[in-house]
Amino acid sequence: MELRKDYFADVRKDGLNEIGQPRPRLDSPGHVTGKTAYFADRNFPGMLHLKMVRSPHHHARIRSIDTSEAEKHPGVVRVLTARDVPHNVYTILILIQIGPEDETVLADGKVRWKGEAVVAVLAETERAALEAAAKVRVDYEVLPAVFDMEEALKPGAPVVNEYHGQNYYLYDSGECRKVRFGDVEAGFAQADHILEQTYQSSPIEHAPTETTGCVVAPEGNDRFTCYTNTQAMFFTLDNASIILQMPGSKLHFVGGTVGGGFGGKVDVIVEPIAILAAKLTGRPVSFIYSREEEMQISSPRAAEKVVIKDGVMKDGRIVARKVIGYTDAGAYSRHSPYGAQKGAAHYPGPYTIPNVWIDTYCVYTNRTPSSAMRGFGVTIGDFALEVQMDKLARLIGMDPFEFRFINAYRDGDMKAHRQPTEGAALIECMQETSRAANWPVAEKYMAMSSYRKGA
Amino acid sequence: MAKVPVQFTLNGSEKAEFIESGTTLLHALRDKIGDTSPKGGCHQGTCGACSVIIDGELRLSCLMLAETCSGADIQTAAGLAEGGMLHPLQRAFLDAFATQCGFCTPGMIIAAKVLLDHTPNPSREDVVEALSGNICRCTGYEPIIQAVLAAARANSQNAA
Ligand code: FES
Numbered sequence: 001m002e003l004r005k006d007y008f009a010d011v012r013k014d015g016l017n018e019i020g021q022p023r024p025r026l027d028s029p030g031h032v033t034g035k036t037a038y039f040a041d042r043n044f045p046g047m048l049h050l051k052m053v054r055s056p057h058h059h060a061r062i063r064s065i066d067t068s069e070a071e072k073h074p075g076v077v078r079v080l081t082a083r084d085v086p087h088n089v090y091t092i093l094i095l096i097q098i099g100p101e102d103e104t105v106l107a108d109g110k111v112r113w114k115g116e117a118v119v120a121v122l123a124e125t126e127r128a129a130l131e132a133a134a135k136v137r138v139d140y141e142v143l144p145a146v147f148d149m150e151e152a153l154k155p156g157a158p159v160v161n162e163y164h165g166q167n168y169y170l171y172d173s174g175e176c177r178k179v180r181f182g183d184v185e186a187g188f189a190q191a192d193h194i195l196e197q198t199y200q201s202s203p204i205e206h207a208p209t210e211t212t213g214c215v216v217a218p219e220g221n222d223r224f225t226c227y228t229n230t231q232a233m234f235f236t237l238d239n240a241s242i243i244l245q246m247p248g249s250k251l252h253f254v255g256g257t258v259g260g261g262f263g264g265k266v267d268v269i270v271e272p273i274a275i276l277a278a279k280l281t282g283r284p285v286s287f288i289y290s291r292e293e294e295m296q297i298s299s300p301r302a303a304e305k306v307v308i309k310d311g312v313m314k315d316g317r318i319v320a321r322k323v324i325g326y327t328d329a330g331a332y333s334r335h336s337p338y339g340a341q342k343g344a345a346h347y348p349g350p351y352t353i354p355n356v357w358i359d360t361y362c363v364y365t366n367r368t369p370s371s372a373m374r375g376f377g378v379t380i381g382d383f384a385l386e387v388q389m390d391k392l393a394r395l396i397g398m399d400p401f402e403f404r405f406i407n408a409y410r411d412g413d414m415k416a417h418r419q420p421t422e423g424a425a426l427i428e429c430m431q432e433t434s435r436a437a438n439w440p441v442a443e444k445y446m447a448m449s450s451y452r453k454g455a
Numbered sequence: 456m457a458k459v460p461v462q463f464t465l466n467g468s469e470k471a472e473f474i475e476s477g478t479t480l481l482h483a484l485r486d487k488i489g490d491t492s493p494k495g496g497c498h499q500g501t502c503g504a505c506s507v508i509i510d511g512e513l514r515l516s517c518l519m520l521a522e523t524c525s526g527a528d529i530q531t532a533a534g535l536a537e538g539g540m541l542h543p544l545q546r547a548f549l550d551a552f553a554t555q556c557g558f559c560t561p562g563m564i565i566a567a568k569v570l571l572d573h574t575p576n577p578s579r580e581d582v583v584e585a586l587s588g589n590i591c592r593c594t595g596y597e598p599i600i601q602a603v604l605a606a607a608r609a610n611s612q613n614a615a
Pocket residue numbers: 494495496497498499500501502503504505506515516517518
């Protein structure tokens with residue numbers, strides 16, 4: 001691999017020993033010999049299998065739950081409901097003071113999405129657990145549901161999540177995250193062209209090859225070891241500690257190799273209930289999503305809607321940008337308030353625009369709760385922004401790549417969040433790209449630099 | 456539930472177990488016998504992570520009942536390295552950076568081994584076809600295809 005040494009020669013360190021050198025992955029010998037231990041490779045004598053009874057409705061009040069037939073089923077050891085969970089209402093980001101707590105470990109009084117966990121069944125075999133789960137009787141009163149973000153924001157829409165009180169996350173800045181820079185209306189008034197477009201995405205499932213799950217072994221002295229494929233070990237440990245009202249010193253989490261995650265294994269869903277089950281039965285417990293559960297139940301990337309309005313001059317300068325972004329959190333927050341906030345920070349793009357106005361909403365609907373996935377909050381935004389950039393270039397009859405050189409941020413430029421740009425290197429990346437992709441741009445762009453002397 | 460006896464050869468050693476009737480070979484290998492190299496990704500025959508070799512043929516162990524395997528000769532990824540020496544396919548997967556999380560890797564290597572056993576000098580299309588039942592969500596297929604082709608080349612050089 002060849003390293004370009006002419007860029008940033010004054011700030012680059014030379015004599016790199018690692019960067020640019022091929023190094024074998026430390027874990028691959030275990031992978032190719034089948035010796036790498038994944039959580040489900042742990043097997044304990046007397047292990048119980050946990051299966052969830054899940055809501056068949058998008059939104060419903062629970063009138064009653066009858067577990068008597070399930071409890072009589074051969075092989076069943078215990079059935080758990082909301083009453084068994086010490087601190088049943090939680091939210092993952094409470095650890096960094098992002099509340100309110102808004103999600104139930106096991107549904108209590110109401111279900112807010114189709115697939116929500118209601119009752120946990122523990123049995124000697126997977127088959128007995130599945131058969132018994134089918135015998136749990138839940139009496140539901142179906143409620144009106146809302147699936148569209150703009151519908152959810154209208155007055156009179158069914159309230160999805162009472163812990164919020166309204167169908168949006170209330171930031172300290174109000175009903176949305178806001179960015180205000182310059183005077184966007186003055187910018188539009190000055191623009192030669194205005195282009196407003198709406199971009200939308202669907203939820204996307206990560207589909208890791210290994211499904212989500214954990215195996216819990218009681219260790220005596222009221223201590224538990226939890227083998228898990230979480231991607232967020234300390235979020236999981238601390239949230240389990242809150243949910244179970246147990247000190248973290250009683251909980252020993254063993255992570256390690258995760259069989260694919262892509263962000264889909266950062267939520268804290270399987271571990272607390274499996275530890276509780278091990279505590280209440282005194283037996284090892286395995287809780288592993290079936291492939292169907294993985295696809296239906298695990299949180300996807302949020303559906304998003306992005307409305308972008310840009311004002312552009314004939315010479316290619318973008319002079320105003322107004323963005324309204326909507327992130328579909330589904331029924332519960334999980335990581336979505338953060339995702340929507342990242343969008344607000346991201347929508348100016350890597351471009352210098354003098355007048356910017358951004359609102360991003362985190363909206364609750366009766367859909368599967370969404371959460372982290374590879375650059376969540378910004379990936380769909382980038383798709384929208386870059387398609388918009390192509391459309392703007394076409395509108396003024398300019399090469400889309402040259403159009404980006406004109407607007408690229410450079411060192412010293414003030415960003416919409418009032419942070420001066422430092423170490424941008426975008427121009428240089430685009431120049432390399434121009435060569436590598438054989439997409440020539442005019443000489444004046446090849447002569448540009450992100451680095452401004454004195455900046 | 457009724458238990459049935461099964462007896463087979465696994466990577467060259469005799470195994471005998473009483474298992475519940477209806478247990479898949481995947482569960483029997485992983486939970487009873489302790490060979491966790493076949494992985495359960497879908498349990499419905501669509502991901503290939505559970506691939507094993509039975510009497511020389513590629514099989515999905517999540518779709519086989521263990522009780523139908525009596526007398527069979529079964530090979531898994533755990534049995535490929537001999538005397539501490541990696542199989543050329545294992546070596547090639549290491550060298551070609553063809554693993555990331557590794558969950559699909561045992562199944563990929565098994566599928567590739569069946570291909571090379573039958574077709575020592577495969578074309579790229581042969582490799583693609585042979586691996587088409589195995590899903591990898593991390594690595595992207597190109598490094599994996601390259602690894603299998605490299606292993607085939609290494610084999611033919613050894614044979615020459
Ligand atoms: S587990 Fe057998 S094909 Fe997926």
